[in-house]
Amino acid sequence: MSGNTFGNLFAVTNFGESHGPAIGCVIDGCPPGMALCEADIQGDLDRRRPGTSKYVTQRNEPDQVQILSGVYEGKTTGTPIALLIYNTDQRSKDYGNILQSFRPGHADFTYFNKYGLRDPRGGGRSSARLTAPMVAAGAVAKKWLFEKYGTTFKGCMTQLGDVHIPFESWEHVSANPFYAPAADVSALEALMDGLRKAGDSCGARLRVVASRMPVGLGQPLFDKLDADIAYAMMGVNAVKGVEIGAGFAAVAQRGTTHGDEIEMKDGKPHFKTNNAGGVLGGISTGQDLEVSVAIKPTSSILSPKQSIDTQGNAVEVVTKGRHDPCVGIRATPILEAMLALVVMEHALQHRAQCGEAVGKQ
Amino acid sequence: MSGNTFGNLFAVTNFGESHGPAIGCVIDGCPPGMALCEADIQGDLDRRRPGTSKYVTQRNEPDQVQILSGVYEGKTTGTPIALLIYNTDQRSKDYGNILQSFRPGHADFTYFNKYGLRDPRGGGRSSARLTAPMVAAGAVAKKWLFEKYGTTFKGCMTQLGDVHIPFESWEHVSANPFYAPAADVSALEALMDGLRKAGDSCGARLRVVASRMPVGLGQPLFDKLDADIAYAMMGVNAVKGVEIGAGFAAVAQRGTTHGDEIEMKDGKPHFKTNNAGGVLGGISTGQDLEVSVAIKPTSSILSPKQSIDTQGNAVEVVTKGRHDPCVGIRATPILEAMLALVVMEHALQHRAQCGEAVGKQ
């Protein structure tokens, strides 16, 4: 209710602050009997980890995950899986000068007004560091969904600032620090270098996809699969927009174009197009889930901005410290994890109401 | 869990089908002591009602709401408020020819595969008719929020198909059938007339705004105010995209531009711009909530489309019946209601954890 648990049947409760002793999460509801060890989780955490290229924050966190419970002799027991990640690089001094000021674009003002006090160290609870436990939980969901249905998750960057990135191949994604699906990322590097020199930042657009989806996941009215995806994505730090399938392009489409026609192919229903993005009436069609997300420019920049302090005095804020010039660069594994958590939740919801069978046809 | 209850503290449970005997909802958690009668609700229902112009479905439903419980001597008692709307115009015969086929762009395929059976009359549960009870519940939330904080909700259309609608004034909105904030809607009329002749449909982009928002509503991690707004909006029939504040335009913005600067004005904090859309770190800033939504073209069109039937045979589907050529035209009151329900939920959540005080400053 206070917003730190994601999901109901596969419920992930997240805790911690950027500069506290540790961050982590508790996964409740994981099906029993699945092989699970730290190595199954560490891979995705390493993809999200800071300090991996010169385009992301140089904070040095190994983000080593520990499984504290819920696994016995290498298998999930069906009881809560607690995952712990110690914070090791907490240079609080970096933030000393902004303790009493509200940084524009940050949650300082709202936390202070909501709670009457706030933990200012590294953004405290509002830090993107809290996405690490979600990536960890998402890895558990991904594993189960892959073993059960063969479902896979992948994502890429499709735009950085005003630079549109052509989709060439998924294979390029892991070959560059931007998760770009293109061979040549020199324009992206140039943009980043320019921003860094200018003490500025930019936004990004990311695409995330789930493939080999079971048919029939989702709920008809409120907990629509796409509604829960929108909730999950918009809940990630810095996200300002979410699209499913054709998204905002659907506004200018005609009904004759938009509705995806169905045919039989290899004895199975097949959609000729995917304007729906894999969801009709809130329920998965079996097509790829296609999600697109807008991420705002990093708010922590070296250029000064006008603001006020907690006493209402005018101040000028410059955010020193180790920040990503584009927070979207490291966001791909986060969005994949959130999508996996949504699909996992709906897989269990579907099984609760409708049983093991997935898809009449 | 099965997705027919919206909210937790102001929980609205929706029931009914397009062509069943009745639709309605139960509101649980409404604060006691608020004056409430049917007339307080009927106004918004009338704004959403079909048959009010030649640009919307000619289905003739009075949508008269009855309060069955939760109100005594004109005041809410704090117990569940059941709202009932009888369906009076259920011409099931209109739908006879599509009972066994999956209409492209509709939920037929997914319902059939999820549940193994479906109520095909008028779309059954997937009909946009089920938004009527939400408009009714939203009216209750709007009333409480206005009386408590002065908060108001309004919306308008900003694009119809490929026609962008300039914002001239909120006053125009109620003067035309499109909810357009412009004096001249002849281009919209021409577009609609053309689509109707062509047996086609188009999408729309709507904007919805909450003003005089309390500061501090929202939760830090998952139930962020903007995440819940995205969930609410994407859950409305035909919505394919949601933006908060600058939305997808934030991708190409620079950090120096995006982060809204703060100053003191009339003794209170004031944001110079509203790229945030009224939310920072998932919590309301007190600025207007600014939401933009993409609605896909109506899937029920007279032009034939290829599909299959429940046996897997290829069929051609033409959707006769009384359909809106653009479902976005009647959607404004729905989006307002959903936004009001989200704000109401968060107002109660905030009061639970932090007490009556709203905003430190």
Added chain:
Amino acid sequence: MSGNTFGNLFAVTNFGESHGPAIGCVIDGCPPGMALCEADIQGDLDRRRPGTSKYVTQRNEPDQVQILSGVYEGKTTGTPIALLIYNTDQRSKDYGNILQSFRPGHADFTYFNKYGLRDPRGGGRSSARLTAPMVAAGAVAKKWLFEKYGTTFKGCMTQLGDVHIPFESWEHVSANPFYAPAADVSALEALMDGLRKAGDSCGARLRVVASRMPVGLGQPLFDKLDADIAYAMMGVNAVKGVEIGAGFAAVAQRGTTHGDEIEMKDGKPHFKTNNAGGVLGGISTGQDLEVSVAIKPTSSILSPKQSIDTQGNAVEVVTKGRHDPCVGIRATPILEAMLALVVMEHALQHRAQCGEAVGKQ
């Protein structure tokens, strides 16, 4: 959250007041494809109905249930099942003299202090009349559980006031108005007649049993099957105590006696005794669920009691009107229904996490 929805996966939202226009409930999460009609529900409602013997209230309510949604061509569709029961016998004048007084043993004082106002007609929301929709919802759960697992529910009275009722046979239960499992109920009749003459009332102890239980239903820590049973039973009007299995008798038992020994019988695990009441560690053993419940004496009595009014003046309260001299007499079908709702919820919860298989052995 405001306490009018029971369950999460088989969620029953209850609404209405004793003397409002209607009472009812919405069942969300019912598995699709089950045959269901009003007659499947009416039977249990008739067992709970007032006016069926001289030992219960003479209020005359047919309690005719209507299915408003969620069923198509005689089968559940998986969408919300709304059940409506109109109130037809609402003699509000009976209650006129107690509108401003707090009746001892009633919820008048607490409702008034919680909400600042209350609906006094017939107890309003606190009336036992609101158990009727639960009996209706329970009938749906019973039907599914019987078809799926063969599970059945039954109950009886084991004590009325200070009269202990010997258990002779389940067959007697439907042959007398007390749900007594004994052939001779003359002592019970005598007790009731005496109480009526004295303007007094008494309590009752009831036993409720679920047989042919699946093994493995329940959760390990908080949503233990027995914890949820206790919650369900204590939530029924007038209940003051709940026991599972040996209950309070377990206090004086020795460990050597209490722990039920296990053996193999007909190739299956068999417990020699049932002190556990069918639950170990919060999870069903497959034995009968054995529950015992204490119901307090009816608070509405003709004998005068001291109290205060809303202004704090001393008053003497006599409750006229048509009241059950022992509310426990009609409670058996209510407790059966609540037990069925708990088992149903856990059946779906188990299926969500662990799949269709029930019981390893």
Added chain:
Amino acid sequence: MSGNTFGNLFAVTNFGESHGPAIGCVIDGCPPGMALCEADIQGDLDRRRPGTSKYVTQRNEPDQVQILSGVYEGKTTGTPIALLIYNTDQRSKDYGNILQSFRPGHADFTYFNKYGLRDPRGGGRSSARLTAPMVAAGAVAKKWLFEKYGTTFKGCMTQLGDVHIPFESWEHVSANPFYAPAADVSALEALMDGLRKAGDSCGARLRVVASRMPVGLGQPLFDKLDADIAYAMMGVNAVKGVEIGAGFAAVAQRGTTHGDEIEMKDGKPHFKTNNAGGVLGGISTGQDLEVSVAIKPTSSILSPKQSIDTQGNAVEVVTKGRHDPCVGIRATPILEAMLALVVMEHALQHRAQCGEAVGKQ
């Protein structure tokens, strides 16, 4: 949903196993601004701790709690409070001989059948050790409730096996290892010594009380305050019965006796008796909450019992290891904590719906 989170607004998610690396919990929803440090929690943990007298298990666990998050500069921030307790004394070898057998009275059989596998070390998840994090969370709730309303919690033992313990004074409770409210506990010591020699165990009856309760906490239909108390108490390991107020004694009471009369005293409403146990219609009256709980005899005993193993072979089970001869002895602080968590949850629920005002009068 999988039963490891207690509460909704003050939500405590519990994790860990008896012999895993650590146990703990995450508290979500704690009001911000309350002073909190480890010492505020450690006191109650020490009262529950094993090894404190010869009548409880000699397992040696310091149960030192660490606050990992949610507190900044000594004050709660409103974000999740993670509490961690490392397991230090995990002699798994003690349990080696029962890995494949189902101990009578234990959860071995049900866990194995539910999940298909189980962690047998020390009872794994079903160990009473998992009550330690609840005691810790309860201490946080107690602190807030005391500071806000002056509410206090206390408990005592009223029966040990077949020995009834007279209530003499609350002052005796902390002066003996049984939490007995009597000066002379020699009969209890004799009973314990006899049981230990006999390799046997016994049950206990405990009483737990909340004083200076706010009026108006609770919900009318399902989440009644007493229903949630029953749920909380029955969910504690080994509990088989729960009573509120007069409890099972209410069965033989008359209405003329049971309903507590109200008078004005010192200008405030005052109940002459407390058969209700502080709850009417599910809502607190302001009287003391009076709860009584039955705890079954310890199942881990040295006397042999018949059972089967996972292959269905007959086995004889003797539970060696370090066990409490009566698990009820250490249960008082646990029940206090659970009662505090229920009251805390309802305090926040009430504030959400009805605001800060508690009690009209």
